Amino acid sequence: GAVVSQHPSWVICKSGTSVKIECRSLDFQATTMFWYRQFPKQSLMLMATSNEGSKATYEQGVEKDKFLINHASLTLSTLTVTSAHPEDSSFYICSAILHYNEQFFGPGTRLTVL
Amino acid sequence: SQKIEQNSEALNIQEGKTATLTCNYTNYSPAYLQWYRQDPGRGPVFLLLIRENEKEKRKERLKVTFDTTLKQSLFHITASQPADSATYLCAPTLGQGGKLIFGQGTELSVKP
Numbered sequence: 001g002a003v004v005s006q007h008p009s010w011v012i013c014k015s016g017t018s019v020k021i022e023c024r025s026l027d028f029q030a031t032t033m034f035w036y037r038q039f040p041k042q043s044l045m046l047m048a049t050s051n052e053g054s055k056a057t058y059e060q061g062v063e064k065d066k067f068l069i070n071h072a073s074l075t076l077s078t079l080t081v082t083s084a085h086p087e088d089s090s091f092y093i094c095s096a097i098l099h100y101n102e103q104f105f106g107p108g109t110r111l112t113v114l
Numbered sequence: 115s116q117k118i119e120q121n122s123e124a125l126n127i128q129e130g131k132t133a134t135l136t137c138n139y140t141n142y143s144p145a146y147l148q149w150y151r152q153d154p155g156r157g158p159v160f161l162l163l164i165r166e167n168e169k170e171k172r173k174e175r176l177k178v179t180f181d182t183t184l185k186q187s188l189f190h191i192t193a194s195q196p197a198d199s200a201t202y203l204c205a206p207t208l209g210q211g212g213k214l215i216f217g218q219g220t221e222l223s224v225k226p
Contacts, residue, residue, distance in 0.1 A: 004157075031213060043203060043218040044158070093157045097212045105150075105157035 002098045006106035013084055014114055021079045023094030023111045030073035030096035034103070035067075038091040050077040061108050084113045116142045118217040120204055126223045127194060135189040135220045137204035147180055147187050152201045152219065162189075162201075180191035194224045 003026040013019050023033055031052045036044040048069055049057040056069035066088075068080040077096075081088055093108040117140045127133050137147070146165045150158035164171045164180045164187070171178050177190040187206070191198050201219040 006157075034213070043216045044214075046213060046215065049213065091155075095157070095214075102160065102163070103148075103212060103214060104160065106144070108155065108157045 002026075002096075002102075002104045003077045004094065004096050004106040005106045006094060006109050008093075008109060009107060010110040010112075010114065012112045015085050016079055016083055018082045019084055019111060021092055021094075021111075023079070023106050024076045025096040025104075026093075026094070030098070031074060032075075032097045033071060033077040035077070035079050036061045036093045036095070038093060038108075045091060047079075049099050083113065084111070086113045088111060089113045093100070116140075116215060118204065118206060118215065119218040120202075120219040124221040124223060126225065129195060129224055130171060131194055132193040133194045133198065133222055133224070135202050135204075135222065136204070137187040137189065137208040137217055139185050140208075142208065143182065144207035147178075147204060147206045148214065149176075149187075149189050150203045150205065150216075152184050152203055154201075158203055158216075184219065191222075194222075196224045196226050199223050 007022045007023045010020050033050040035047045035048050038044045047062045050069045050071040052071045052074050058064045071077040089112050091108050095103045095105040097103055119138045138143045148163045149161045151156045162178045164178045179188045201221045203219045204217045207215040
């Protein structure tokens with residue numbers, strides 16, 4: 001089956017630093033990937049749609065200058081949380097589309113900002 | 115605006131019984147609806163997709179119904195097992211480029 005990986009699985013950083021999270025489709029090419037954020041006991045909230053070779057499309061309320069997304073290849077999208085603050089601490093999950101309606105999710109990255 | 119509601123309270127059932135989870139949506143007409151399972155600290159795993167012109171879909175012990183008049187989907191797990199314990203998310207989707215909007219999820223606990 002289709003596998004999506006994320007790296008790192010967890011990261012702890014100091015306030016003000018930047019953190020990069022990678023999302024890879026391991027056995028298929030994905031022209032479109034999505035980034036979600038999930039706070040404890042809440043559902044996944046879509047942050048942005050990442051398209052290979054073009055700019056990401058951000059959902060309303062998501063700061064594009066704070067959450068930088070790069071989709072440089074058909075198997076890799078990166079999310080960089082710039083100048084992270086404690087309120088950015090969350091569970092970040094990516095997904096990739098294999099077929100039109102079928103989405104496969106990564107295992108998630110737990111970010112803790114001290 | 116689009117609104118999705120799932121049972122907010124956790125569902126506790128006995129092993130072997132049928133679990134039934136509800137997903138209601140308002141203010142839009144999804145082209146299809148997906149159900150996912152999420153375990154703590156993990157990403158969601160796809161279970162089933164049902165289209166607006168389908169009333170029911172089955173996969174092994176899972177059954178999903180889709181009532182576009184009631185704007186509701188029901189998700190059933192028959193002969194439930196403790197391993198079925200997880201949070202189940204529904205995602206009624208318009209079909210625009212694959213974007214998924216999730217409900218808040220229902221936590222299911224199956225006791226032996």
